[in-house]
Each structure stands twice: as structure tokens, then as C-alpha cells.
Amino acid sequence: MSKMKKGTKKAPNNSVKNQMQYTKNSKIKSNLLQLLENLEQQILRSQAYLIDDNQIREHDQYLRKLKHIKTVATADPRFPYQKLQLTIDNLYRNSPVKPKRITVVIPVYQLINPSEFNPEVYGI
Known part of the structure; x- marks a missing residue:
């Protein structure tokens, strides 16, 4: 076994790196889902003030797109x-x-x- 030079750090093994990456990815995913949930709540709150049919359709389209993004974020595509x-x-x-x-x-x-x-x- 060779001695390490002074001031060098031992690199973490692959399982630690993978765990750190998984933790980072899960935090990003949970933040994304929280942001999507907040955006959906804001859109639903403003829905009562819509009077034009085009605005209502556009509003519904935004909600469908948000649901699709949530599905993609939670499901593993591969x-x-x-x-x-x-x-x-x-x-x-x-x-x-x-x-x-x-x-x-x-x-x-x-x-x-x-x-x-x-x-x-x-x-x-």
C-alpha cells in the first residue's frame, strides 16, 4: 500500500458517489414537484376571474401541460x-x-x- 502525499484527499468510492448523485437528483425532483404544485395552485386561483372562452381554453391547456410535466418528472422515462x-x-x-x-x-x-x-x- 502506497502512502498518500500530504494534503491529498482520498476519493470516495463509486457507491458513495452514486448515493450522493441520487440524493442530489431526488432533491431536484422534489423541488421541481413543489414548484409545479405552487404554479398549478396559482393558475387554479386565477381561474375564477376568467371571462373569455379563449382565456379559459388557454388556462385549461396550461393545466394539462403542468400535469404532463409532473407525470414526466415522477415517472422514469427509461x-x-x-x-x-x-x-x-x-x-x-x-x-x-x-x-x-x-x-x-x-x-x-x-x-x-x-x-x-x-x-x-x-x-x-
Whole structure:
């Protein structure tokens, strides 16, 4: 084991870095959701004062967009592909011989309906 030079810091391991990144991301996500909630409440408060049909439609459109942004912020957009990545990682980790080519079988219905996404991965 080599000695560290004076004044240098030991770099944190990857798990600590990942945990710090996860904590940072969760704080950003919670702040985003709080800001969206506040904005939605302000828009709903002003809804009673709208008299023009165009204003009401525009107002409703803003609310729909906010709900869509909330959905995107809370849902993980790459969830199905994370399953695929984890499967490939496990294939490499658990196999004594590392595959040179990977075949992924994904039926079309699984691409259409993400809740049924369960790819088959084969290493050759």
C-alpha cells in the first residue's frame, strides 16, 4: 500500500458517489414537484376571474401541460430499457465466459405496452 502525499484527499468510492448523485437528483425532483404544485395552485386561483372562452381554453391547456410535466418528472422515462441494461449486466457479471455477441428478443407487443416489457437476452 502506497502512502498518500500530504494534503491529498482520498476519493470516495463509486457507491458513495452514486448515493450522493441520487440524493442530489431526488432533491431536484422534489423541488421541481413543489414548484409545479405552487404554479398549478396559482393558475387554479386565477381561474375564477376568467371571462373569455379563449382565456379559459388557454388556462385549461396550461393545466394539462403542468400535469404532463409532473407525470414526466415522477415517472422514469427509461424504465423499460433499464430492465434490459440490468439483464445484460447480470449476463456479463454471472457468466464465467464473457459473451462476444448479445442477442435481444423483444416482441412488438412489449414495445407497445411497457408494463409487459420483459426482453430475453442471450449471450454468444
